Amino acid sequence: MTAIPAIATVIPAAGVGKRMKADKPKQYLPLCGLTVLEQTLHRLKQVPALQQFYLALSPDDPYFPDLPLAADRQIQRVDGGSERANSVLNALIQIDAQQYPWVLVHDAARPVVRVSDIELLIQCCLQNEQGGILATPVRDTMKLATAENTVKQTVDRTTLWHAYTPQLFPTVLLREALQRALAQGVAITDEASAMEWAGWPVQLVQGHSDNIKITQAEDLALATFYLEHSV
Numbered sequence: 001m002t003a004i005p006a007i008a009t010v011i012p013a014a015g016v017g018k019r020m021k022a023d024k025p026k027q028y029l030p031l032c033g034l035t036v037l038e039q040t041l042h043r044l045k046q047v048p049a050l051q052q053f054y055l056a057l058s059p060d061d062p063y064f065p066d067l068p069l070a071a072d073r074q075i076q077r078v079d080g081g082s083e084r085a086n087s088v089l090n091a092l093i094q095i096d097a098q099q100y101p102w103v104l105v106h107d108a109a110r111p112v113v114r115v116s117d118i119e120l121l122i123q124c125c126l127q128n129e130q131g132g133i134l135a136t137p138v139r140d141t142m143k144l145a146t147a148e149n150t151v152k153q154t155v156d157r158t159t160l161w162h163a164y165t166p167q168l169f170p171t172v173l174l175r176e177a178l179q180r181a182l183a184q185g186v187a188i189t190d191e192a193s194a195m196e197w198a199g200w201p202v203q204l205v206q207g208h209s210d211n212i213k214i215t216q217a218e219d220l221a222l223a224t225f226y227l228e229h230s231v
């Protein structure tokens with residue numbers, strides 16, 4: 001077993017949840033007696049290596065101060081940005097990379113992540129000294145579409161994976177990669193895409209597909225099922 005150092009955690013939670021079409025951002029919707037954000041923090045806090053949490057919130061977020069989490073001294077609030085990548089970068093800038101050489105980034109909107117999968121990701125990355133992400137191989141037959149939405153061809157699925165969070169990288173490398181990629185206008189949908197763009201290897205660590213992202217209304221019912229059946 002590799003010795004695990006303290007790891008900083010960034011939680012992007014500054015989105016508005018357009019696709020959810022609710023009366024508040026999805027991270028504040030109720031899920032099994034807590035908010036989505038609280039469920040996510042509850043999972044992350046069960047991992048002993050995760051010690052300091054940088055929570056990126058909209059600067060005018062009116063909901064967070066009412067949660068008990070607001071009094072949690074392990075949580076540092078930072079201002080979110082216009083896109084997810086800007087929110088993550090704002091948090092990375094606050095982290096002392098000497099104290100926390102590795103940083104784990106996890107969406108507030110993924111409340112069902114398994115503690116054992118987070119621990120597996122940490123173990124694989126530290127053991128191989130290489131950043132990585134939780135992911136699962138695609139299961140269905142995959143099609144490449146034409147502009148007219150007809151099938152151009154069937155794609156080899158053996159090399160295709162779904163990318164999830166958490167994603168774990170050396171703090172300095174991720175900060176530099178994100179800064180440079182954003183400055184050059186590269187489209188960055190997750191941390192791995194910045195690291196790939198900068199030329200760093202990214203491991204795929206197989207997790208579980210119940211690590212869903214709450215995106216649309218029906219996802220809440222599925223997350224409720226998974227939480228109630230305590231995966």
Ligand SMILES: Nc1ccn([C@@H]2O[C@H](COP(=O)(O)OP(=O)(O)OP(=O)(O)O)[C@@H](O)[C@H]2O)c(=O)n1
Pocket residue numbers: 011012013014015016017018019020025026027056080081082083084085087088107108109110213214215
């Ligand atoms: N400017 C942004 C946009 C998103 N996020 C966060 O990034 C995670 C994943 O983003 P997504 O699911 O796209 O959330 P939203 O942007 O809120 O959703 P939508 O695209 O439907 O508006 C969420 O925890 C969200 O709060 C963020 O911190 N800052």
Ligand SMILES: C[C@](O)(CO)[C@H](O)COP(=O)(O)O
Pocket residue numbers: 107163164165189190191213215
């Ligand atoms: C980071 C992410 O959750 C990985 O699956 C995802 O990229 C978030 O953004 P999306 O636009 O909802 O895919």
